[in-house]
Amino acid sequence: MIHVLVTGGAGFIGRHLSRRLLREGCQVTILDSFSPQIHGAQRNLPDDLADRVRLITGDVRDRAALNQALNGQDVVVHLAAETGTGQSMYEIERYENVNVGGTALLLECLINHPRQVRKLVLASSRAVYGEGKYQCSTCGIVYPPMRRMEDVLVGQFEPRCPRCGAACVALATDESAPYQPASLYGLTKQVQEQLVLMFAPRLNISTFVLRYQNVYGPGQSLQNPYTGILAIFSSQARQGEPINVFEDGEESRDFVYVEDAIEATWRCIEPAAAGVDIFNVGSGQRVTVRTAAQEILQYFRSTGALNVSGAFRAGDIRHNLADLSRIRRQLGFEPRWKFSDGIREFLQWAESQAVTANRYEPSLAEMRSMGLLYDGH
Numbered sequence: 001m002i003h004v005l006v007t008g009g010a011g012f013i014g015r016h017l018s019r020r021l022l023r024e025g026c027q028v029t030i031l032d033s034f035s036p037q038i039h040g041a042q043r044n045l046p047d048d049l050a051d052r053v054r055l056i057t058g059d060v061r062d063r064a065a066l067n068q069a070l071n072g073q074d075v076v077v078h079l080a081a082e083t084g085t086g087q088s089m090y091e092i093e094r095y096e097n098v099n100v101g102g103t104a105l106l107l108e109c110l111i112n113h114p115r116q117v118r119k120l121v122l123a124s125s126r127a128v129y130g131e132g133k134y135q136c137s138t139c140g141i142v143y144p145p146m147r148r149m150e151d152v153l154v155g156q157f158e159p160r161c162p163r164c165g166a167a168c169v170a171l172a173t174d175e176s177a178p179y180q181p182a183s184l185y186g187l188t189k190q191v192q193e194q195l196v197l198m199f200a201p202r203l204n205i206s207t208f209v210l211r212y213q214n215v216y217g218p219g220q221s222l223q224n225p226y227t228g229i230l231a232i233f234s235s236q237a238r239q240g241e242p243i244n245v246f247e248d249g250e251e252s253r254d255f256v257y258v259e260d261a262i263e264a265t266w267r268c269i270e271p272a273a274a275g276v277d278i279f280n281v282g283s284g285q286r287v288t289v290r291t292a293a294q295e296i297l298q299y300f301r302s303t304g305a306l307n308v309s310g311a312f313r314a315g316d317i318r319h320n321l322a323d324l325s326r327i328r329r330q331l332g333f334e335p336r337w338k339f340s341d342g343i344r345e346f347l348q349w350a351e352s353q354a355v356t357a358n359r360y361e362p363s364l365a366e367m368r369s370m371g372l373l374y375d376g377h
Helices: 012-023 063-070 092-112 184-203 229-238 258-269 289-300 325-331 339-351 360-369
Strands: 003-007 027-032 054-057 075-078 119-125 134-136 140-142 206-212 214-216 243-245 255-257 276-281 306-308
Touching (some): 003 012, 003 063, 012 258, 027 063, 075 092, 119 258, 206 258, 214 229, 214 258, 214 339, 229 243, 229 339, 258 276
Parallel strands (some): 027 054, 075 119, 119 206, 206 276
C-alpha cells in the first residue's frame, strides 16, 4: 500500500486526487488550512472522504503540523498554494510566504529529518511561461515578454516579437520554454519548481513537476473571485448578470478537465514512474474566453449580456496552449475530455449548487484601486 500525503488536499484538485488515490488502494493523509477565501466557513472534508482519509488541519508553513503529516509517507503531492494571478500582484508577501516559504519548509523537513518518502510531485502552473511560445514570420520561434502597456491601452492585445516588434502567432508551449512569468503568482511557481529540482538529487527521490493549465470541473470553488473564470462566469449567468470579458474576447486558454489532470498526476505517483522531470498537463485544445462565456450563457439560457469590455488586468497573458508531446511520450498520458463535454459536466454540477453572493465585482474594484485593472474607470 502506498502512503500519500496531499498538502492542500481539501481543495478542488486535492479532493479529486484523494478519491482517485483511495480507488487505487492508497492510504491518504491530507494537510490543509481551510483558507476562508477558498472554503468559506467550511472546516471539514466532504462526507465521502471524511472517514476514509487522515486529516491534519494545519498550515503548510507550520513546522510541527508538516512534520506530523510527513511521518510514514511514501509520496508527497504538494498542492498547497495561493493561486490568484491578479491578487498576487498586490498581496505579494502572502503569496511569497505561502508558496515559496511553504515549499522551502517542506524541503527542509525532508532533508533534516530523513523519512521513507521516495517521491515528490509538485503542482506547478503554466504561469511560469508568461506568454510562452510564438512564431514570428521574420525571426522564427520567439518568447515574447510581458505585453507593453502602451499597446494594450490602445487595443493591441497580441504580443509582439521581442526582436523585430512585429505581430506573432501563438504556438503550443513545450517544457523547454524559458521562465518568463508575467505575475507574482507565476514567479512563486517558478521558485517552487527550482527549489524542488535543486534538492531532488540531495534527497535522492523521484521528483515530478506538473505544469497544470486551467483546471476546471465539478467541485471547483464558486465563491473564490480570484481564480477560475468558468466558475465566475457560471455564477454570473445563473443570476442573469452580464458577463464582462476582458480585452477583445479572443484571448485563449487551455482548459483541462479535472479528471484528466488527476490521471496525469496519478501516472507520476504510481510506482512505475521514476526519475526527475517536468510535464505540461493540459487538454491540448485552445478555447477563447469569448467562446467559453457564450457556452455558459447558452447552457443556462441566461438573460445576462456578454460584454466585451476591452479592459486589461496586470499579470494576465494573452494565449495559452500546452504542448503535450513529453507527457504523451514518457507517461503515455492522453487527455480524454473535450471542452464541450467537460464544460457540460461542470455546468450541470454548478447548477445544483446554491447561488453565492457576487464577490467578483468587489475583487475587480480592489484591483482597480491598486492600479492593476485598466478599464477606463
